[in-house]
Amino acid sequence: MIQTVPTRPFDGQKPGTSGLRKKVSVFRQPNYSENFIQSVFDVAKAAKGSTLVIGGDGRFHNRTVIQQAIRMAAANGYGEVLVGQGGILSTPAASHVIRKFGASGGLILSASHNPGGPDADFGIKYNIANGGPAPETVTEAIYARTREINRWMTVDTPDIDLDTLGTVEVGGMAVKVIDPVADYASLMESLFDFAAIRAAVADGFTMAFDAMSAVTGPYAIEILENRLGFPKGTVRSGVPLEDFGGHHPDPNMVHAKALFDLMMGPDAPDFGAASDGDGDRNLIIGKGRFITPSDSLAMLAANAHLAPGYAGGLKGIARSMPTSAAADRVADAMGVPCHETPTGWKFFGNLLDAGMATICGEESAGTGSDHVREKDGLWAVLLWLNILAVRGVSADTLAREHWARFGRNYYARHDYEGIETACADALMAELKTNLAPLPGAAFGPLTVATADSFSYTDPVDGSVSTNQGIRILFEGGSRVVFRLSGTGTEGATLRVYLERFEPADGDLDEETSAMLADLIAAADRIAGIARHTGRSAPDVVT
Ligand code: VG1
Ligand code: CO
Numbered sequence: 001m002i003q004t005v006p007t008r009p010f011d012g013q014k015p016g017t018s019g020l021r022k023k024v025s026v027f028r029q030p031n032y033s034e035n036f037i038q039s040v041f042d043v044a045k046a047a048k049g050s051t052l053v054i055g056g057d058g059r060f061h062n063r064t065v066i067q068q069a070i071r072m073a074a075a076n077g078y079g080e081v082l083v084g085q086g087g088i089l090s091t092p093a094a095s096h097v098i099r100k101f102g103a104s105g106g107l108i109l110s111a112s113h114n115p116g117g118p119d120a121d122f123g124i125k126y127n128i129a130n131g132g133p134a135p136e137t138v139t140e141a142i143y144a145r146t147r148e149i150n151r152w153m154t155v156d157t158p159d160i161d162l163d164t165l166g167t168v169e170v171g172g173m174a175v176k177v178i179d180p181v182a183d184y185a186s187l188m189e190s191l192f193d194f195a196a197i198r199a200a201v202a203d204g205f206t207m208a209f210d211a212m213s214a215v216t217g218p219y220a221i222e223i224l225e226n227r228l229g230f231p232k233g234t235v236r237s238g239v240p241l242e243d244f245g246g247h248h249p250d251p252n253m254v255h256a257k258a259l260f261d262l263m264m265g266p267d268a269p270d271f272g273a274a275s276d277g278d279g280d281r282n283l284i285i286g287k288g289r290f291i292t293p294s295d296s297l298a299m300l301a302a303n304a305h306l307a308p309g310y311a312g313g314l315k316g317i318a319r320s321m322p323t324s325a326a327a328d329r330v331a332d333a334m335g336v337p338c339h340e341t342p343t344g345w346k347f348f349g350n351l352l353d354a355g356m357a358t359i360c361g362e363e364s365a366g367t368g369s370d371h372v373r374e375k376d377g378l379w380a381v382l383l384w385l386n387i388l389a390v391r392g393v394s395a396d397t398l399a400r401e402h403w404a405r406f407g408r409n410y411y412a413r414h415d416y417e418g419i420e421t422a423c424a425d426a427l428m429a430e431l432k433t434n435l436a437p438l439p440g441a442a443f444g445p446l447t448v449a450t451a452d453s454f455s456y457t458d459p460v461d462g463s464v465s466t467n468q469g470i471r472i473l474f475e476g477g478s479r480v481v482f483r484l485s486g487t488g489t490e491g492a493t494l495r496v497y498l499e500r501f502e503p504a505d506g507d508l509d510e511e512t513s514a515m516l517a518d519l520i521a522a523a524d525r526i527a528g529i530a531r532h533t534g535r536s537a538p539d540v541v542t
Pocket of ligand 1: 018111112113276280281320343344345362363364366484485486487488495
């Protein structure tokens with residue numbers, strides 16, 4: 001029996017870069033999750049009998065929302081729900097399942113790299129039939145719908161058993177509890193040269209993978225240990241925990257410090273990697289060599305043809321605007337286009353669907369390809385392993401050879417977290433007003449070439465996204481970018497992206513912080529960071 005529950009519209013939940021992200025306490029308010037899910041269904045208008053995919057990263061509150069969403073899907077006329085066993089589906093695996101089974105869309109429950117637990121974060125994201133995050137037109141429509149909604153629909157049935165594989169019925173709708181790993185692992189096996197990697201492992205190649213007590217544990221154990229033959233224990237923190245063991249499942253030098261220290265120390269294995277809460281980000285560290293995500297994108301693109309799935313070459317590369325221009329020079333050398341999009345994976349969807357790009361990446365540790373419509377942490381790790389196994393070189397050697405050919409983009413991102421929204425807005429507004437006189441101005445040894453506020457016109461559907469960050473380009477190819485985060489749950493986060501280009505005959509083996517010192521000083525003078533925020537140093541440097 002379908003029940004219609006009266007509710008009131010609610011505000012203040014404009015979806016950011018990646019769906020709706022709030023504290024668990026917010027999602028636990030009566031009607032809150034239900035309102036959002038109903039708004040998604042009202043906007044999606046899936047044909048009666050459609051398939052919906054549901055899964056999450058296993059964080060606290062995951063199971064509760066999954067049970068609600070299943071009942072609501074039944075009341076809203078879906079014919080079938082595919083849900084990962086235990087409520088688990090990594091974000092890239094969910095994208096694959098949506099595509100493979102021709103689902104009309106999916107609900108991914110995650111707050112990605114944000115911490116989990118009763119006092120931490122939760123999130124809901126809607127993905128469309130191509131497997132990718134809903135584009136801005138859809139997320140804006142969902143937001144508009146939440147402001148007028150007056151009812152949500154459900155059926156009065158008990159919770160289902162999420163831990164047993166098989167099909168059950170909920171209010172006339174079939175719910176299939178599926179193995180979250182199997183389809184994804186087969187897809188990886190179809191793209192990469194597992195035999196070459198297995199041979200390298202048999203020859204003594206070693207690695208450490210930190211799953212950060214998050215969703216990739218079961219995927220990494222199946223693929224790295226069971227299928228590729230890395231010894232047991234290669235995957236660390238491989239059991240997904242509701243609170244990620246109290247840590248931030250954010251694979252960067254701050255939160256994956258143990259892995260970083262291991263890789264820089266005397267007992268380092270040949271290769272180190274980590275993934276985030278929902279499995280879409282990656283961290284790559286060779287023995288004694290950290291690879292920035294922007295460099296990783298360029299290096300993977302330059303060598304992707306060594307993997308069977310990309311043997312035919314790349315149709316194009318796409319990177320988010322704040323990501324370094326290292327990939328642009330690879331694209332140039334290959335004679336393929338390099339597209340520059342706003343931050344957030346949803347902007348890559350049209351390019352991938354249209355066959356205009358094969359590989360995409362973001363400076364925030366997201367890399368992926370046209371195999372799914374999300375960034376994919378383990379995919380990046382496997383492509384690295386495939387390339388290293390075939391070329392028989394270390395990650396450090398690969399990086400040095402890459403720079404010697406293409407030049408090096410020294411890169412860092414400085415985050416100022418939890419600043420007052422009003423201060424952050426004032427900083428950005430003032431910056432924008434003061435752009436016009438900047439070209440020609442000198443900041444120490446740096447001279448501004450151009451300064452603008454980035455807008456993007458989607459080449460496929462013509463949609464325009466404005467105010468996507470302030471770019472200050474200096475003569476010689478160095479750059480500072482300023483933007484506010486769209487994924488935080490407390491106050492505002494200012495991100496300052498710093499990039500210095502050294503050509504192939506320049507200084508290729510220097511300390512990043514020293515190479516960026518002039519840019520850091522220029523960034524503060526241009527934006528008045530200390531004056532607006534009262535902070536003298538960033539909270540996180542990645
Ligand atoms: C951040 C990153 C962005 C990424 C987004 C979602 O967004 O900068 O590159 O796409 O997180 O990643 P923002 O607006 O906070 O800068 V995930 O792993 O949360 O899906
Ligand atoms: Co993520």
